[in-house]
Amino acid sequence: MPEAPLSSAPLFEGLSAADVAAILAAAHRRRYGRADFVCHQGDPVDAVYMVAGGRVRLTQLEVDGQEVVIRFIGPGDIFGAVAAFKVTQFPVSGEVVEASEVLAWDRATMVSLIERHPRLGQNLMAILSGRIQEMRERIGDLQTQRVERRIARALLRLAQQAGQRTATGILINLPLSRQDLAEMTGTTLYTVSRVLSQWEADGIVKPGRERVEILRPHALVTIAEDLPSP
Amino acid sequence: MPEAPLSSAPLFEGLSAADVAAILAAAHRRRYGRADFVCHQGDPVDAVYMVAGGRVRLTQLEVDGQEVVIRFIGPGDIFGAVAAFKVTQFPVSGEVVEASEVLAWDRATMVSLIERHPRLGQNLMAILSGRIQEMRERIGDLQTQRVERRIARALLRLAQQAGQRTATGILINLPLSRQDLAEMTGTTLYTVSRVLSQWEADGIVKPGRERVEILRPHALVTIAEDLPSP
DNA sequence: AAGCCTCTTTGCAGTAGCGCAAAGACAATC
DNA sequence: GATTGTCTTTGCGCTACTGCAAAGAGGCTT
Structure with missing residues (x-):
């Protein structure tokens, strides 16, 4: 499967190539190998992350030890946004299933980027909204199917x-x-x-x-x- | 239960009283009686809504006709944000269970308000994030409890x-x-x-x-x- | 090639929860 | 105050799904 360039990620929709370049330049990058964890449930978090390559499995651990797979994410997908803007701990753990590279913007950086590029904020809201919609469907499935x-x-x-x-x-x-x-x-x-x-x-x-x-x-x-x- | 003033709604957190007043002034208001619907699943939507008083039951209809209650919302809670920023149709129906007043900002108004008051955008993201977190818990419950x-x-x-x-x-x-x-x-x-x-x-x-x-x-x-x- | 570990399959018995049906309770209406 | 409609309860049989156990298969490592 040919990898789409990162600049076509939903987060960057409607932004100029120059803007995207500037936003990407503000991120920290880090590589992970298979079975590494990009985040652990409960870890403090103060950043928004994007998967640049590879694939990560996000899971949630219930109090009684049972595990729930929230979703798999791949290039262009973001995670940590929920934690960055609301709770201060990762609500999920992320295990690398395919060697990955991850970009990170810390909260303050992201906030100022959004002020400079309002479209970035709209995109983020669209992404979160889309996720809510998916979860509603999943809840509907679980309850009725x-x-x-x-x-x-x-x-x-x-x-x-x-x-x-x-x-x-x-x-x-x-x-x-x-x-x-x-x-x-x-x-x-x-x-x-x-x-x-x-x-x-x-x-x-x-x-x-x-x-x-x-x-x-x-x-x-x-x-x-x-x-x-x- | 004494109703908290609308200005203390999560959406307005960290904003000055003057800013809140300006934002509230930009909204359209509408009243609904019991059993009215504030929105119907599938209706086109181009606005963000806030419940000013009363209580509304949000439900989702599955293709096979089964109904799922998404949540009950009350004063200060918002709805329609998911639709406004992503899909263009209401993903849920809202039935009034207690006579309600509803505020509405259309999409363009909300976008420009956010540009003028960045904190408003952050609050919106925090609200969406919180909702995602609640839904994750609900999914976890449905799958394991x-x-x-x-x-x-x-x-x-x-x-x-x-x-x-x-x-x-x-x-x-x-x-x-x-x-x-x-x-x-x-x-x-x-x-x-x-x-x-x-x-x-x-x-x-x-x-x-x-x-x-x-x-x-x-x-x-x-x-x-x-x-x-x- | 052998051995080991993990993942998968499948038989079987058990049960949590479903869903019909019929009766009962409550609230509103005439 | 009787009637009507909706909501609730509960008995009963049923089934979809669980969860154990034991065997089988696939992919590593040495």
């Missing part, structure tokens, strides 16, 4: 953001265990395994070790939406 | 934002049906009814028609948190 459909939707979303065309279908191009999928959809790794096995029998997906390839995306859409199977 | 605990947490949250001290406990001061509670917690009205009946037998709550009074808040906290019952 069955597990099978939730898994189908999660796979389609992952295909959207990390899908790679192959000869036989679309490969979700990140290490994705049954446990990960379970923590994204509010079920157990056992149920995920059973559902994927069934779909494999139906020729819809080809599951592997920490790997899922979608063979018949349309069949998955049929399961994900409220359609009669045509 | 049992129904009884989710209901306990929902009641405690409602008590926080609409609780009224009584001689015997805390009354949740808005019309709240079993169905409402079910749609807030991802269960059915039957299960809510059964749980409340059990709690009534334990002397923890006193349920009524569209009404819940909490008699022993601490017992509810014990259920809501991961504590051994002391």
